[in-house]
Amino acid sequence: MNSKRFDKETFKEAVKDNVKTLYRKKIEEASQQQIFQAVSYAVKEQIIDDWLATQEAYYQKKEAKMVYYMSMEFLMGRALGNNLINLTAYTEVKEALDEMGLDLNAIEDQEPDPALGNGGLGRLAACFLDSLATLNYPAYGCGIRYRYGMFKQRIKDGYQVEAPDNWLKEGYPFELRRPEYAKEVRFGGSVRFEKDPETGRDKFVQEGYESVRAVPYDMPIVGYGNHVVNTLRIWDAEAITDFQLDSFDRGDYHKAVEQENLAKNIVEVLYPNDNHYAGKELRLKQQYFFISASLQALLAKFKREHGNDLSKLPDKVVIQMNDTHPTIAVPELMHLLIDEEYLSWEDAWEITSKTCAYTNHTIMAEALEKWPIDLFSKLLPRIYQIIQEIDRRFVEKVRAKYPGNDEKLKKMAILWDGQVRMANMAIISGFSVNGVAQLHTEILKNQELKDFYEMMPEKFNNKTNGITQRRFLAHGNPLLADWITARIGDGWITDLSQIARLKPLVNDEQARREFMQIKHKNKIRLAKYIKEHNGIEVDPHSIFDVQVKRLHEYKRQLLNILHVMYLYNQIKEHPEMSFYPRTFIFGAKAAAGYQRAKETIKLINSVAEVINNDRSINGKIKVVFIEDYRVSNAEMIFAAADVSEQISTASKEASGTGNMKFMLNGAPTLGTMDGANVEIVEEVGMDNAFIFGMRSEEVIRYENHGGYNPIDIYFSDWELKRVIDQLMDGTYAHGDHNMYKNLYNSLLNTQCTPRADMYFILKDFRPYAEAQKRVEEAYRDEHRWSRMAMMNTACCGKFTSDRTIEEYVRDIWKLHKVEVTVEE
Numbered sequence: 083m084n085s086k087r088f089d090k091e092t093f094k095e096a097v098k099d100n101v102k103t104l105y106r107k108k109i110e111e112a113s114q115q116q117i118f119q120a121v122s123y124a125v126k127e128q129i130i131d132d133w134l135a136t137q138e139a140y141y142q143k144k145e146a147k148m149v150y151y152m153s154m155e156f157l158m159g160r161a162l163g164n165n166l167i168n169l170t171a172y173t174e175v176k177e178a179l180d181e182m183g184l185d186l187n188a189i190e191d192q193e194p195d196p197a198l199g200n201g202g203l204g205r206l207a208a209c210f211l212d213s214l215a216t217l218n219y220p221a222y223g224c225g226i227r228y229r230y231g232m233f234k235q236r237i238k239d240g241y242q243v244e245a246p247d248n249w250l251k252e253g254y255p256f257e258l259r260r261p262e263y264a265k266e267v268r269f270g271g272s273v274r275f276e277k278d279p280e281t282g283r284d285k286f287v288q289e290g291y292e293s294v295r296a297v298p299y300d301m302p303i304v305g306y307g308n309h310v311v312n313t314l315r316i317w318d319a320e321a322i323t324d325f326q327l328d329s330f331d332r333g334d335y336h337k338a339v340e341q342e343n344l345a346k347n348i349v350e351v352l353y354p355n356d357n358h359y360a361g362k363e364l365r366l367k368q369q370y371f372f373i374s375a376s377l378q379a380l381l382a383k384f385k386r387e388h389g390n391d392l393s394k395l396p397d398k399v400v401i402q403m404n405d406t407h408p409t410i411a412v413p414e415l416m417h418l419l420i421d422e423e424y425l426s427w428e429d430a431w432e433i434t435s436k437t438c439a440y441t442n443h444t445i446m447a448e449a450l451e452k453w454p455i456d457l458f459s460k461l462l463p464r465i466y467q468i469i470q471e472i473d474r475r476f477v478e479k480v481r482a483k484y485p486g487n488d489e490k491l492k493k494m495a496i497l498w499d500g501q502v503r504m505a506n507m508a509i510i511s512g513f514s515v516n517g518v519a520q521l522h523t524e525i526l527k528n529q530e531l532k533d534f535y536e537m538m539p540e541k542f543n544n545k546t547n548g549i550t551q552r553r554f555l556a557h558g559n560p561l562l563a564d565w566i567t568a569r570i571g572d573g574w575i576t577d578l579s580q581i582a583r584l585k586p587l588v589n590d591e592q593a594r595r596e597f598m599q600i601k602h603k604n605k606i607r608l609a610k611y612i613k614e615h616n617g618i619e620v621d622p623h624s625i626f627d628v629q630v631k632r633l634h635e636y637k638r639q640l641l642n643i644l645h646v647m648y649l650y651n652q653i654k655e656h657p658e659m660s661f662y663p664r665t666f667i668f669g670a671k672a673a674a675g676y677q678r679a680k681e682t683i684k685l686i687n688s689v690a691e692v693i694n695n696d697r698s699i700n701g702k703i704k705v706v707f708i709e710d711y712r713v714s715n716a717e718m719i720f721a722a723a724d725v726s727e728q729i730s731t732a733s734k735e736a737s738g739t740g741n742m743k744f745m746l747n748g749a750p751t752l753g754t755m756d757g758a759n760v761e762i763v764e765e766v767g768m769d770n771a772f773i774f775g776m777r778s779e780e781v782i783r784y785e786n787h788g789g790y791n792p793i794d795i796y797f798s799d800w801e802l803k804r805v806i807d808q809l810m811d812g813t814y815a816h817g818d819h820n821m822y823k824n825l826y827n828s829l830l831n832t833q834c835t836p837r838a839d840m841y842f843i844l845k846d847f848r849p850y851a852e853a854q855k856r857v858e859e860a861y862r863d864e865h866r867w868s869r870m871a872m873m874n875t876a877c878c879g880k881f882t883s884d885r886t887i888e889e890y891v892r893d894i895w896k897l898h899k900v901e902v903t904v905e906e
């Protein structure tokens with residue numbers, strides 16, 4: 083608040099005024115929620131000026147190219163604290179509120195987490211928006227304003243119970259409804275072409291359709307200290323009321339009600355599946371809904387600013403498709419260009435294929451979107467026609483290049499086996515295909531997408547993911563942030579490569595001590611949270627060993643908890659053995675219908691209950707399952723972690739981004755050579771990480787040729803056998819022998835889908851246990867550990883999303899920076 087605009091006294095007045103006008107109350111009478119609202123409106127008022135100035139600057143600079151980041155998910159997390167950080171007004175506002183007897187932290191806690199995303203992919207989108215604004219790049223995020231975001235997780239008797247996330251209940255202060263930009267989106271019906279009597283052209287007519295009105299809500303995305311405010315535009319659905327009256331008059335009451343329902347249902351809820359395609363029609367409706375609305379708005383804006391020559395579109399606009407979920411943008415853009423703008427197929431294709439780019443975030447087969455053709459063509463008849471034509475032309479090309487090779491079509495065609503394969507469409511139609519970490523991109527090129535890579539190698543490129551240090555250090559770990567700034571200045575906030583200046587300090591004993599003292603304070607903060615939320619006492623002197631991420635078999639939370647069970651057996655058997663106290667911390671949501679994942683949560687909680695209540699082990703092990711893991715508590719968890727568990731089956735985790743957040747906060751990785759872990763080790767050195775287990779080539783070899791039998795390991799390792807048997811003997815189930823039957827079978831039963839131990843848990847168990855031993859050894863050596871921890875922070879410069887965004891800009895988007903100046 084070195085600016086007049088954030089003068090403390092003015093700010094205090096604004097808060098008081100807001101409480102008065104919004105609630106007719108004095109500050110002393112207002113509830114915490116009301117104060118949150120009042121403070122947020124005061125902050126938003128400051129943002130609005132920059133927002134206007136930014137949009138004006140983009141408009142003036144007509145050559146400014148704009149990226150549209152299309153995503154079904156934006157996992158934003160709370161806005162108030164982050165906005166204050168990026169406005170460089172956090173400290174001043176905190177002081178101002180202090181002087182009013184108000185506590186900014188408590189006020190921040192009043193904000194619901196906007197959780198319009200599942201996990202990695204949605205949070206990445208949020209980090210990208212932060213970096214784009216901070217780096218002065220013109221950008222829009224486009225998504226859906228779900229009425230209910232990611233479900234709230236409650237734990238009852240150790241089981242996950244889902245509760246609705248009504249994040250809009252109290253009204254969300256950081257959004258702005260923009261009804262003047264509403265668009266109509268049509269579903270179903272049939273298509274016909276007729277000669278336009280005036281122009282003589284073939285005119286496209288859609289009949290008997292249902293439609294909804296898409297109404298945008300804009301959220302400000304504040305850049306760090308640069309007056310840039312970009313926009314996240316999320317679409318709400320409303321019934322088209324005039325049509326309703328109209329059809330009511332015509333006696334078409336039924337249709338009116340249907341449209342009302344369509345509107346209500348479409349944006350009702352975020353699908354809570356991560357990495358699992360379910361093929362639900364409503365999901366396809368969601369996808370088409372927000373894409374059609376976004377593209378209509380995009381074209382309208384383009385024509386307003388640049389006129390009607392749409393051949394210039396690729397110079398002014400680039401559309402980045404966040405996984406396959408928004409790839410319906412390809413045929414929708416073709417449809418708008420051909421049917422509404424009367425371009426030829428060839429011209430429309432030239433524009434579309436130069437404008438669209440695709441990011442792949444997963445190679446898990448069950449995540450691939452493949453829509454049944456009958457469902458698809460009924461819901462989107464015109465879009466389906468266009469896809470047929472894209473496919474027809476592509477198949478022709480493949481036949482010409484590989485005559486008589488039907489294997490190629492089986493792999494590469496869009497339409498195959500009664501399905502529309504969205505990834506194939508995206509790869510064929512866009513000008514860029516990128517993976518999200520080096521290893522992942524190599525696997526795409528050499529395995530999953532090999533045929534495409536051979537045919538069009540120039541499209542393929544890698545963009546290793548990153549995270550924003552503004553949220554995950556400046557906001558989430560203020561103690562460490564201030565300490566770093568005191569040591570090396572605050573340049574790291576917008577240039578994380580500067581954090582390397584901490585490297586020489588790892589040899590400075592005083593610096594190391596301070597670094598570890600901060601870690602300890604953060605552990606106390608988390609211990610307090612755990613006490614309040616779980617009622618469990620944990621010792622901040624114990625090793626905080628943390629695995630927080632979505633629950634999925636490939637991420638292998640099961641490996642982690644089986645190892646805890648193994649340690650517990652050991653301690654029970656050899657009470658005298660030396661053991662450094664550990665707190666195993668888990669946080670994870672399971673997709674509502676994912677049985678094995680839910681069983682794993684129950685297992686973790688049951689193991690926690692048994693171990694935490696066993697006085698005989700003197701608190702050497704504690705197990706904590708943090709309920710409702712989400713962005714806001716994640717920030718606190720990363721800050722407090724000693725060990726970062728990144729133990730996915732090699733080749734399965736495309737990148738991971740939690741791994742980077744731990745590293746930034748000084749927690750060494752205990753992990754496999756998977757995703758971005760590979761690059762983390764490259765930066766920090768093998769000595770400052772704990773790497774174990776099968777390599778990706780080995781996993782892929784087994785998968786391609788078979789040959790792994792977990793039974794051999796089971797019978798040759800009696801300690802492991804005992805642990806697995808404990809799943810069935812009632813040890814962690816109050817005597818129930820069936821509670822973990824599915825988990826047990828997933829490991830051993832060859833009749834189980836499609837192979838036993840698909841994720842190589844038995845095979846990696848011993849290497850994991852040994853790596854855990856190395857962790858303990860290293861931790862006992864305070865000198866060594868503090869060096870390691872600090873080295874992780876000092877070496878994480880590469881993993882800022884600012885670097886990722888600069889690479890997207892350089893290789894794919896070709897944007898230019900725009901300066902925004904505002905009078906203070």
Ligand code: 26W
Pocket residue numbers: 200201202203204206355356357358359360405443444449450451518547735736737738739757
């Ligand atoms: C259709 C159902 C569905 C839903 C979500 C399929 C796939 C997804 C996402 C692509 C899953 C996801 O979030 N992937 C994660 O993306 C992160 C950001 O790139 C990576 O860091 C993670 O490794 C990857 O699992």
